[in-house]
Amino acid sequence: MPTITMMKSKKIDGSLKKKVFDMLTKITEDDTTPGLHVEPVKNAVDPRVRTARVDINHRAILFKETVEDDTHYIYVGTWPHDDAYVEASRKRLQVNPINGVLEVLNEAPLPPEPKTSPESPFTPPKEGTPKSPGNPEPPTAPAFVNPIGSAGHTVKSLYDELGLDRRVTSAALAARSEAELDAAAEDAPAWQQDALLGLRAGMSVDDIKDELQLGTVPEEERNLSEGERFKKSFDQPATKMQFTYVGEDAEALKDIIENSSFDAWRTFLHPSQQRYVDKHWKGPFRLSGGAGTGKTVVVLHRARALARANPEARVVVTTYTNGLADSLDAQLRLLDPDLPRAAHLGGPGVYVRGIDSLGAQVVKAASPAELTSAGLAVLGSSDVRLQNRTDGREQWDEALTVTTHALDPALANPTFLRDEYEAIVLANSITTKAEYLKISRAGRGTALSRARRVDVWNVVEAFRTICRRQVTASFAEVDALAAAILNSRIGPGIADHVVVDEAQDFNAGHWLLLRAAAAPGQDDLFIAEDSHQRIYGQRIPLSRFGIKIVGRSRRLTLNYRTTAENLHYAVGILSGDSYLDIEDLSESTTDYRSLRSGPVPVVKHGKSFADELDAAAEAIKRWRGASEKATIGILSRSKYQASRIVEGLNEHGIRSRTSATTASKNSNDQQIPLVMTMHGAKGMEFSHVILIGVGANSIPQASILNSLADAERQDMLQRERSLLYVAASRARDELLVTYSGDPSEFLK
Template identity: 30%
Template structure:
């Protein structure tokens, strides 16, 4: 344990120079770099007076649980450290004090002198502090470097990870973060800081005085302490799980990988939360925009809402959008016509299949038209296969029916007939979006590349989709982060990392502790998929596994057997009313296997007088309504109580799998989907068993 770890002169290794925004090279400093103290020009006496003025102002926040410390060393003796440290419910603020700074574009000037690098040195201090404080689970984004511009009001600028704030605005700036850390976490941070920096001196807790200008000038205005505290009280509270992580998770957020990396783990292990924190961290530490994407349409909307609370300082530099919508926007921006209509596309496929001769090899008892339509979607289009030779030779990962070469040739002809019908109708299917976007990017890459791409629920994307996203950043350091768990795949078919040209050798991390579910809920989820085998992204075979550690206990899931849909809806409504009365409707969700079943459930709940919000309209905002939607729409989300109507009894029983290969594939897929639905529940689970 280094007692002065973040006083080192080491620079933030992932902080790119602001004047080289097209580069992702790390910022490297020599030992000759000016110390942080140089970021504050002026006589030492004046700077010390400014520091004392700011310190006296900050103690006003003691009434809401903040603690203020100063470093006793004079400015000329300080190397890379903060003049003041503020710790409290709003996080950790590392502050230095400056005067007469001007910001022009991405430069900070003091008179004619460019002091940008001196200001950014405070980011290096914060980086070192982050590394120490992750040991107590503090999320890296909760350490905030701030340069206070003395005798100024209305200053609020960001230079890389560093905020420049006017002295008269400082209290309101700190208070605007509201309450993010629980008292127990504040105490852990304070204890760790005392170990790291035993020389820090607490500022005496006294009533704040009106700051006296250290140079005798008239202060622009007094700090409105009451206004700042009121603003802090009104700030939207941030749930502690956003700001406080497991130390292993907090360290993973900051971890650097020399190329693409993969984060995997069972349901409830915090993969999505780590990905969101990592997006904010990368947005702070490098220029450019970070893309966070997923196949799930609802997830980016919910994450966008969470990011606005978790990291408002970089929310404008993280783009959250599902893969297909991203492709649609690209094509629209490039003037490429696209007309996706899945209902017409289905008719086109059905017509093409109906035109097959009676003796066609695709007419087999085990596989109906739906199986072959998925084959085209997930294997031919999903892999981006462009000729019969490529299809004949490819390994059909995730598909159990063993196709002969004659069947593959016949399927290829069916695919071509389907494509001709789509062309004649002037429509595309959803898979065409990704393929057309990839073609467009090959023709002309993005004018402004992304600095990083984070893919959540990666196991549900097609190989073509992952290949497209990988192409946006390539194999640069920390460019691509893949997050997911193949045991939660809810779409047929599959692929391996080798298929998409991505290597994560030596750059894979497994999260093994479940923080979301109770042990009782997780036991049921595990029983559903226990023993089922699925091909992992690395090509190996994994079976249903339970996380190594489960942190919570609770009530046993309720399984209610019903003889009819009406009986089941009556039981579902009674359960929804019970849990809503105990915990409120905002955390209750009803998840169904199909859109039709979700519509029926929503209608039944509304008829019973309950407020309903469809997952298609859900963006993460806490609304007093029961959320209703499909299991696929709920991927990556979580709710206090989950109700699952229309659960097939056979999926809960450990019986022999179906004999037919295609039937077994569907059976395993349904079990994984049920497993995913069960693990959306934090505290309570109800299953209506048909």
């Protein structure tokens, strides 16, 4: 019976999904069935190409390959009847002779060669070179320098070293604008598009080979039969980013078609992602990358791979909030409905919860003796009775009121005290004044004299007393207690593997808990984070918690979410500051790149907030008129602004919603604009985004900066800058930014 491979392609129209499934199912049963009309195409560049009837108006394009005497079909896509024949006639399936990657090429006459020989490095036009009269450049525009040619690459070198199609590279080297470079790669196979994008970004050939995991076909394999080479091509990571083998599995075929996932993260992983899913490390590993680079995708596939490799393994997946954890859990169920699931924390299978929820569960399940011991070790008290948890702000305010101290306003501040408590006191299990006076405060920024340390400690003691009286503890305290409980036990912790997403916002209590959750060893901790998206916690180097990742840290740089224009704008917001990662090393954004292009983000200035709402309403109506499937996110700095936006849009006749959970997947509610805060939008994405109220008085918020010491103020400013970056990077296709009055300093 014939088998099927699906190629990554455009999504199947909803009305055709069942028809495509029926057609492919019938092919696996008997490809000679008359009603299928599986037919070769006249004058096609590849004699193996076929078209098959989907319905009277549509035909599918497939390649028929023979592998070890068995018939195999590669489904390429479905087109309108006449278009299908045109497309099929120019498509050619091949195993790349240089690197062994399976690819479908679109054959066309070679474009004109560059004026310089393609065997020689491209030379950009000299100053004063006449421009084409049919396409003159504005007199003020800088001369375009082709980044691929100017780096010394040639058609021959790019074919010999990478296997890039000569037609594609010839067009790329001849390009005289960014638009022409985009057009050159438009019809290229996915891996070739990625390679060209890397070349444009200044990556070396070796770096591109490493990212795409491209090798060279061994000499002994060059004489293999076509079918044998086809079979071996599926060992190549770059093949798997565009093709997935289905075989005769009707359920797998249906799942791919019904969910349109053959162009999505569930089915195809980029080689740079796949390597971090599969690889094993002798200790903690950190994966960083900007917004939209696919860290969460890797987290999900990594958890799945660990559980599949050993169904008895205890795999804990965690993240910063319960909301984000719920999203991970839903996506994991979508990725693999049959994945082994743990019935409880510490049981075999995958267990998904927010990090604070994990800490609370450990404390709740602890014995009285364990609680007493942990209380003495963490809080200096055996009285650990917890009825609830708190963010601590009210308790810090009260502690400052009831304590006699000489702290100036910058230190007598709940934000400073909370950060000091978590980063120094809890992180080092300090329970006495003597211990606090001796401990190093390296990295805290704000210096404290001995007298001021005494004052701070007195406030800390008052805070702890108040919490005991209220039968509560801060979230960080509960996590630190949980870590102490786990460390006191003999055994391998509550997990064999912990996979973490959004780790940049974790505090000291979280890191203590993570280190205690899994015993040090192979694949114990997998940490995904982006220091540029830190909008909550303070940055604390992992080495302080016994989490050593030196030499086990990598970065993703290819953006899958947003257009190059939106990416450039969002990254530009970060340019006014320098960032350190959780290894205390400088974090760069210079090599982030996107495969997609689109409109340049629009920034509109209004005289009033009403003007901003007018601009937003006009954009929403235009976007919805252009596409019924547009998903629109409207983000503000505060809840107060969000409520004004909802009211204002309503006055414009635009219905909006304020919760992502209010939309039914089976209704048009998904297309109702969603109004939320920038903080709330973390982890989400929309086709279109409007950032409203990005003025000098809104972001950064003056109220949260008042009375902070210089070091804390700079850290808070960086978090506010990161918040705007997070918000801007939620947009896939189009971004509108509005403000009234003076613009935010982050827009300048």
